[in-house]
Amino acid sequence: MVSRTESAAATRRALLDAAAELLDSGGPDAVTLRAVGASAGVTRGAPYRHFPDKDSLLTTVAAEALDRLADQVRAVRADPRVPPADTLHQALSALMTVGRRQPHLYRLMFTYPAGDPAAIHAATQAGERAQDEFLAIVGDLVGGQHAQRFAALLLTSAHGITDMEVNGHLSADKWRVTAEELVSTLVSMIDKQARSE
Numbered sequence: 001m002v003s004r005t006e007s008a009a010a011t012r013r014a015l016l017d018a019a020a021e022l023l024d025s026g027g028p029d030a031v032t033l034r035a036v037g038a039s040a041g042v043t044r045g046a047p048y049r050h051f052p053d054k055d056s057l058l059t060t061v062a063a064e065a066l067d068r069l070a071d072q073v074r075a076v077r078a079d080p081r082v083p084p085a086d087t088l089h090q091a092l093s094a095l096m097t098v099g100r101r102q103p104h105l106y107r108l109m110f111t112y113p114a115g116d117p118a119a120i121h122a123a124t125q126a127g128e129r130a131q132d133e134f135l136a137i138v139g140d141l142v143g144g145q146h147a148q149r150f151a152a153l154l155l156t157s158a159h160g161i162t163d164m165e166v167n168g169h170l171s172a173d174k175w176r177v178t179a180e181e182l183v184s185t186l187v188s189m190i191d192k193q194a195r196s197e
Contacts, residue, residue: 012050014040019061020105027104031058056115059123062108066126069095069109073133077140084141085191091137092158092183099162106162141187142194150190157186 018039022030033047033054040046051057076082076090099106113123131151138154139147164170165179172178 008050011040011042011046014042015047015050015057016061016064019057020064023058023061023104023108024102028058028108033057051119052116056119058108059113059115059119061105062111062113063119063123063126065098065102065105065109066123066130069098070126070130070133073130073137077133077137084137085187088137088141088154089183089187091134092154092187093180095155096158096162096165096179096183099159099166103166110159141191146194150194154186154190158183 015036019031019036022035022039031054033051034044036057037044037047047057051060072094073091076087076094079087082090098109109127113120113127134155135147135151138151142150161170161179161182170177170179
């Protein structure tokens, strides 16, 4: 027999999965508590027992995505056989893959969290964890004293590359370069700059 706690956890999970699917297919406007409940196959009131409002639900979806990204980045860093520049390239690729495959989620991950304090706290913690993992990878390449400066440069560049690619502005015909080649160039430039300082 399923306990009340297990049932509540299963309902919450179904709601989050449904919200993520609606977000992917139609953006934030497609995510309403009513639509999420219908998609999850739960009662009309169930979403409101787990999330006080749409913002809290979306912030929780973003927090989970940030946690997954942090796990991916940590896993990339864990292999000591991979050189730091390759590790950094893989971490940036993981981030950009989210942007390519789930652009609405990607934007939500980098939007200031909203909703109830618990959801905001969870998203803030997840964002800080992902940032710390990324800073560690950058630090492995350029040294701790330069990590924040280069990490900011890398992230803003990766965001720009991803945005241009997703919106069709980074065509091979126009620029004669791929997103991966741009990231490789960026990582190489940062590696050389860090070595010269």
